[in-house]
Amino acid sequence: MNAFEYYPLHDFGPLMKGLVIGGLGIFHVFLAQFAIGGGMLMCYFEWLGQSGRDRLGVMRKFVDDYFKYLVLISFVMGALTGVGMWFTSIQISPRTIGLMVHEFHWLWATEWTFFCLEVVAGYTFFRYGKRLPNSLRLKLLVAYSIAAWFSLFWINGILSWQLTPGTWTESRDVWDGFFNPSFWPSLFFRTIVCMVIAALAACVVINTMPLPSEVRQRLIFHASHFLLPMVLMPVLGVWFVAVLPVDSRQWVLGGSVAITLFMNVAVGASVLIAGYAVIGLYWQRLTINGATATLLLVLAFGATAGGEFVREGVRKPFTVRQTLYSNSMTPTQIAQFRETGSVTLDPYPLLNADRYPNDQIRLGARVFRLQCSICHTEHGVNGLVHLAGTWTDSQRRMNIAKLQHTKNFMPPFAGPPEEVEALVQWLDWLVEHEPSEWPISDNPEVRQQIANWLEEASDF
Amino acid sequence: MDVLFPFGFPWPTALYLTLYVLTLTLHMLLMHYVLAGSAWVAASSFFTAFKSSPTRPSKIIKLLQDWLPFALGGAITAGVAPLLFVQILYQREFYTANLLLFHRWMSILPVLIVAFYLLYLQKSKWLEQRRPQLRPFVWLIIVACFGFVGYSWTENHLLSLQSQDVWTNFFADREIFFASVQILPRLSIWFAGAFSTLCMILAWQVHVHRGETASDPRAEAAGNSFDVRTLSRVGMASIALTILASGIYGSTLKKEILQYLFSGLAWPYVVGAVIGWIVQFAVWLHLSKVGTTARPTLFILTTTVVTTAVSLNVLREVVRLAQVDVVALQTRHAEAASVGGLGVFTFFLVLNSLVIVWLVRSVAKSK
Numbered sequence: 001m002n003a004f005e006y007y008p009l010h011d012f013g014p015l016m017k018g019l020v021i022g023g024l025g026i027f028h029v030f031l032a033q034f035a036i037g038g039g040m041l042m043c044y045f046e047w048l049g050q051s052g053r054d055r056l057g058v059m060r061k062f063v064d065d066y067f068k069y070l071v072l073i074s075f076v077m078g079a080l081t082g083v084g085m086w087f088t089s090i091q092i093s094p095r096t097i098g099l100m101v102h103e104f105h106w107l108w109a110t111e112w113t114f115f116c117l118e119v120v121a122g123y124t125f126f127r128y129g130k131r132l133p134n135s136l137r138l139k140l141l142v143a144y145s146i147a148a149w150f151s152l153f154w155i156n157g158i159l160s161w162q163l164t165p166g167t168w169t170e171s172r173d174v175w176d177g178f179f180n181p182s183f184w185p186s187l188f189f190r191t192i193v194c195m196v197i198a199a200l201a202a203c204v205v206i207n208t209m210p211l212p213s214e215v216r217q218r219l220i221f222h223a224s225h226f227l228l229p230m231v232l233m234p235v236l237g238v239w240f241v242a243v244l245p246v247d248s249r250q251w252v253l254g255g256s257v258a259i260t261l262f263m264n265v266a267v268g269a270s271v272l273i274a275g276y277a278v279i280g281l282y283w284q285r286l287t288i289n290g291a292t293a294t295l296l297l298v299l300a301f302g303a304t305a306g307g308e309f310v311r312e313g314v315r316k317p318f319t320v321r322q323t324l325y326s327n328s329m330t331p332t333q334i335a336q337f338r339e340t341g342s343v344t345l346d347p348y349p350l351l352n353a354d355r356y357p358n359d360q361i362r363l364g365a366r367v368f369r370l371q372c373s374i375c376h377t378e379h380g381v382n383g384l385v386h387l388a389g390t391w392t393d394s395q396r397r398m399n400i401a402k403l404q405h406t407k408n409f410m411p412p413f414a415g416p417p418e419e420v421e422a423l424v425q426w427l428d429w430l431v432e433h434e435p436s437e438w439p440i441s442d443n444p445e446v447r448q449q450i451a452n453w454l455e456e457a458s459d460f
Numbered sequence: 461m462d463v464l465f466p467f468g469f470p471w472p473t474a475l476y477l478t479l480y481v482l483t484l485t486l487h488m489l490l491m492h493y494v495l496a497g498s499a500w501v502a503a504s505s506f507f508t509a510f511k512s513s514p515t516r517p518s519k520i521i522k523l524l525q526d527w528l529p530f531a532l533g534g535a536i537t538a539g540v541a542p543l544l545f546v547q548i549l550y551q552r553e554f555y556t557a558n559l560l561l562f563h564r565w566m567s568i569l570p571v572l573i574v575a576f577y578l579l580y581l582q583k584s585k586w587l588e589q590r591r592p593q594l595r596p597f598v599w600l601i602i603v604a605c606f607g608f609v610g611y612s613w614t615e616n617h618l619l620s621l622q623s624q625d626v627w628t629n630f631f632a633d634r635e636i637f638f639a640s641v642q643i644l645p646r647l648s649i650w651f652a653g654a655f656s657t658l659c660m661i662l663a664w665q666v667h668v669h670r671g672e673t674a675s676d677p678r679a680e681a682a683g684n685s686f687d688v689r690t691l692s693r694v695g696m697a698s699i700a701l702t703i704l705a706s707g708i709y710g711s712t713l714k715k716e717i718l719q720y721l722f723s724g725l726a727w728p729y730v731v732g733a734v735i736g737w738i739v740q741f742a743v744w745l746h747l748s749k750v751g752t753t754a755r756p757t758l759f760i761l762t763t764t765v766v767t768t769a770v771s772l773n774v775l776r777e778v779v780r781l782a783q784v785d786v787v788a789l790q791t792r793h794a795e796a797a798s799v800g801g802l803g804v805f806t807f808f809l810v811l812n813s814l815v816i817v818w819l820v821r822s823v824a825k826s827k
Binding site: 005007009075076080081086101107120131136174175 | 479530533534536537538539540541543544545547548551552555556558559560562565566569572573576577580624627628631632634795796799800801802804805808809811812813815816819820822823826827
């Protein structure tokens, strides 16, 4: 997998590519976790109904009604956003998803067998559940829940591998990668999140049903049982942070303001939900109206978004730790590009080549497209003009040449001095509002200085 | 080129090709049901909605309206596996075509979401209570959505088979549509062929659900006979049109590709497809005369539909293999096959298949 594949890369304008996949990812994760927790919750309610604990005789009807929401939301949006994640990953970072598919395709294929079971069990229950005997209803729900949870099991191993590949980096054994250091805390944590989302969604659904207040209160009380495992979240969170690599842990603990803030958003939202659930719903047996339930569900979405942002953020500067940098280059490829140039063999031309005043600026634009555009824009989100516009040329040269030392969540620069200088000139030209004339910078002393800086930053 | 597909390839390539073809066939059968089924209901709804006297939908239409959402869910789920294996088999080609088509390609996702929800909408009481003239337009949107998705896949597939020069020019010219003389014939094969698969599945559904709603057994039998004869006619027309579309498509292929199709690599599959069509046609002809279904006949029909589908998918793959650098791909496939997990996949494939069969049988028995 060492040959570098060039793909046609598109400009997303002011929108950062990482945000596109992040936005869809958060939405998909939320729906998928709803589907998983929903199955578990339906099993619990069905069991309550069948084991004589349903004094009011409403569980069966509630299960049937809730399942409709599960099918309409999760089976449609969940399934299609799942496929959408694959297509979006290809659009954003084809080499990263390519490596993931290469390494884990059998486990993804295994996950697919569980999808099939999930869909068959779910739809069978949806279509025939009302007419089936109790034992078969429960069997279908259990099969659905197990299948849904196993889809989490498999994808959790692949996603956590990206962050903490563990001994896989040496052994290249798929199981070393799958059962990596953050696998278990992540799996347990996500399982609780699934239960929480399902319970809060249930509270919303219960409030949409025309039920007597006693019945509503009873159902909400039972749903609140699925919120209680939230008390374990701090322990699992600490476990997760403890197994992170030291540099990643630093981002969470204040090293990166953005990541720390998002972490606090996730923690804060979770604390609010847990407090309301444990003290209000379970301990004091309060009821909850539709508006409050919806608000708590939105808070859960916020917590999910914060958590996923942190998970993605702490991986930097890698998409697969110690293997693939965030611009989808391996350390070996970076070393090669330092010799040969990163865009020399790129067969795809600039789409707006006439916009640039000379070949050096065009080279800089191509280097930006290949190496930087995954996380940066020109003037938009995380725009380079905002980030490096006030630097002097000399500062830019050194900071780019020694990129991984400038900021340790940046990958090393992957190119010879000519490409560093081209990028510097391109950035300067942007800062100066894109004049139609621009001199070519070809001072040998400058090039030698850049070469020295690159040499000093050849640790990757 | 002289050894039968996939046996002439190294085992990793052969394994991935086999898995791709088989899972694609599973996806295709369900997708055929969705594509042809929605087109059938759309056409029917236009005929009935504007009649002066209200017409009750036929059993076939009711079955389709009822089962299409599940079939679409099944088709999407079944489609995940071939989507995975195509990334192992032809990663660079597939990814490049995806990227070149950019937002045009990505738009299949919202389009599918719209179609999915409209399939549920057409089952809803809300739409039932609206003017009947509204229904055909809902179906028209559904068919347009599926047509767009089918067109996009065909376009993506054909673009993935082009050379680096074509890709570079496509990108430089900021194209978002790939024009090819092969798009229409390929789409026609898919669309026409979809109806014979649909008719086979519908024949099973009519057979299984016979007598369920009968207050008058004679009227029910007459209705069933009418349905079977309708399916037979559509099935035969579908086969004839598929053969015609295949002939037209074949005429657009280069001589070297045709040589591949009639080489030892693929000719048994050409024969398989032709025999499949002949037997299907004969079975439909028989059913149109007797007007009633029996399990052995339906089993023969199913076997031949699946045989034809697998054969056509192999031929589709052979056309692709004739246009890509197979030797370069084999090295990648060998690298991919060295990664662990095949045993786990095989174990859960068998286990989950058994659980699915057990659940379906349990539900069928208890109904």
